[in-house]
Amino acid sequence: MVKIGKKEKSELLYKAILQLKDEQECYDFFQDLCTVSELRSMEQRFEVASLLDDGMIYNDILERTGASSATISRVNRSLSYGAGGYAKVFARMKRR
Known part of the structure; x- marks a missing residue:
């Protein structure tokens, strides 16, 4: 059995996701x-x-989504200081 390292496991998942054709x-x-819990999160x-x-x-988001203030804060940090993934997706979605 070939041992797969952590990086290769991650790459395999992302490559699999890129194979998906539609919604x-x-x-x-x-x-x-x-x-179900992971998907909902x-x-x-x-x-x-x-x-x-x-x-x-924040307060309107908390009321609308039921997300905790900690979740909202973490997501906001990702938007502001993350890898830019959200921004790329939102820009592409707005172009359509």
């Missing part, structure tokens, strides 16, 4: 990959990021 394939893949964080990107304030 239904993404939905099916993530349904198989993640628990990711969906909530993405919604929080979107609302922050639109300029909504």
Whole structure:
């Protein structure tokens, strides 16, 4: 058995995600990959990021999404100081 390092495992997942062709394939893949709780957490964080990107304030986001203030703060840090992934996705989504 070939031992796969941490980096290779990550690359394998991201390469697999890039093979998905449409929204239904993404939905099916993530349904198989993640628990319901994991999916809900990711969906909530993405919604929080979107609302922050639109300029909504913390209290309104908390009320609308039910996300904790800690989650909102972490997402906001990612938007401000992260790798830029949210910004790339939001810009592409706005172009469509």
